[in-house]
Amino acid sequence: MRSVYMDSASTSFPKAPGVGKAMADSIDQVGGSAGRGAYAGAAAAAGLAMEARERLASLVNAPDARNVIFTAGATAALNQLLKGLLRPGDRVLTSPLEHNAVLRPLHQLERRGVRLEYLPCDEAGRLDMEAAETLITSSARAVALTHASNVSGALMPVAEIGRLCREKGVFLLVDGAQTAGVLPIDMTAMAIDGLALAGHKGLLGPQGIGALVVNDALATALSPLVAGGIGSASDSLDMPSFLPDRFEAGTLNLPGICGLNAALRYLEAEGHALRAREAALTRHLVGRLAELEEDGVRILGPNDPFAPRAGVVSVDFTGRDNAEMAFLLEEKYGIATRCGLHCASAAHRVLGSFPQGAVRFSVGPFVTFEDIDYVQGAVYSLLSR
Numbered sequence: 001m002r003s004v005y006m007d008s009a010s011t012s013f014p015k016a017p018g019v020g021k022a023m024a025d026s027i028d029q030v031g032g033s034a035g036r037g038a039y040a041g042a043a044a045a046a047g048l049a050m051e052a053r054e055r056l057a058s059l060v061n062a063p064d065a066r067n068v069i070f071t072a073g074a075t076a077a078l079n080q081l082l083k084g085l086l087r088p089g090d091r092v093l094t095s096p097l098e099h100n101a102v103l104r105p106l107h108q109l110e111r112r113g114v115r116l117e118y119l120p121c122d123e124a125g126r127l128d129m130e131a132a133e134t135l136i137t138s139s140a141r142a143v144a145l146t147h148a149s150n151v152s153g154a155l156m157p158v159a160e161i162g163r164l165c166r167e168k169g170v171f172l173l174v175d176g177a178q179t180a181g182v183l184p185i186d187m188t189a190m191a192i193d194g195l196a197l198a199g200h201k202g203l204l205g206p207q208g209i210g211a212l213v214v215n216d217a218l219a220t221a222l223s224p225l226v227a228g229g230i231g232s233a234s235d236s237l238d239m240p241s242f243l244p245d246r247f248e249a250g251t252l253n254l255p256g257i258c259g260l261n262a263a264l265r266y267l268e269a270e271g272h273a274l275r276a277r278e279a280a281l282t283r284h285l286v287g288r289l290a291e292l293e294e295d296g297v298r299i300l301g302p303n304d305p306f307a308p309r310a311g312v313v314s315v316d317f318t319g320r321d322n323a324e325m326a327f328l329l330e331e332k333y334g335i336a337t338r339c340g341l342h343c344a345s346a347a348h349r350v351l352g353s354f355p356q357g358a359v360r361f362s363v364g365p366f367v368t369f370e371d372i373d374y375v376q377g378a379v380y381s382l383l384s385r
Contacts, residue, residue, distance in 0.1 A: 008364035016204035022262035052261035077196035077212035088113030090141040152301025153312030162191030205263035209256030288376035
């Protein structure tokens with residue numbers, strides 16, 4: 001049976017060439033931990049970590065490599081951003097299109113006295129910029145916003161929101177899990193103060209590694225959530241004041257960092273072509289699925305193939321059970337998708353797919369146009385029964 005992987009929004013597969021080897025080499029050959037010694041193995045580990053920092057800093061136009069903080073993933077980065085910044089009485093704005101990695105920490109903070117407000121979106125998941133201009137005022141401490149919905153793939157106007165935030169002295173915190181490596185991110189041009197990244201999605205690296213990228217102003221305002229050994233400033237019981245050490249307590253995930261570094265090296269060489277190809281694949285996917293609207297396929301969010309979006313297209317099979325359709329797509333055709341609420345039930349409420357959820361198709365750079373035609377044929381065949 002043919003195998004078609006359409007779940008890159010969860011995790012990329014296959015990984016970039018060289019990722020597995022780089023991870024194995026870090027275990028078999030390096031033999032040290034970054035910041036935990038002056039011998040050759042520890043120095044090699046620190047050098048490998050710095051290579052990855054520099055590549056990430058270049059990718060998102062961060063202020064400096066030291067502003068790149070390694071985390072266990074985007075969720076850990078977002079928790080550090082939100083819980084390290086917001087205090088009782090602070091006002092924070094977000095959107096209903098957010099992943100639970102944003103909404104659940106904010107819900108916890110709301111219970112502790114943080115004032116949470118939502119920027120309105122229409123039924124297609126488009127942010128209401130007129131309302132945003134009214135709601136984003138100097139009384140807000142921060143705006144937390146996804147760069148692209150993990151349900152519809154629709155892009156948020158991050159640069160425009162960043163301009164508003166900068167004018168009002170408000171921090172902009174961005175969830176870049178769905179866009180890093182897929183779409184350009186420029187922290188300076190987009191006025192992003194804090195950016196959360198996942199290594200295992202569009203960056204084509206392994207699971208269990210991500211990054212938090214902060215500018216100096218936000219770093220000064222953040223309190224570390226985790227305290228412990230860094231390998232520096234060990235004479236003090238306080239966490240260091242300098243980056244990245246202030247937010248990197250504990251031993252770094254060197255195999256994950258090395259795998260991510262290999263993926264970033266690949267993206268440096270092939271990223272422009274991969275992004276163009278993935279955009280074309282996404283347009284083709286939207287177009288082919290849109291052909292089946294009369295057969296009971298409802299695309300969530302914008303159904304214009306040329307609308308700006310990440311490589312995520314979710315559909316609600318209006319006459320069928322979505323979970324059954326996802327099951328049959330894999331069982332009979334070898335097509336892997338993601339069915340359910342995608343850790344974003346609020347987004348499904350906005351998009352009109354709650355509580356039934358949707359079947360999400362998400363492309364990666366190694367999918368082919370023939371794969372997408374095969375997906376459309378499989379969907380049509382199942383709906384015709």
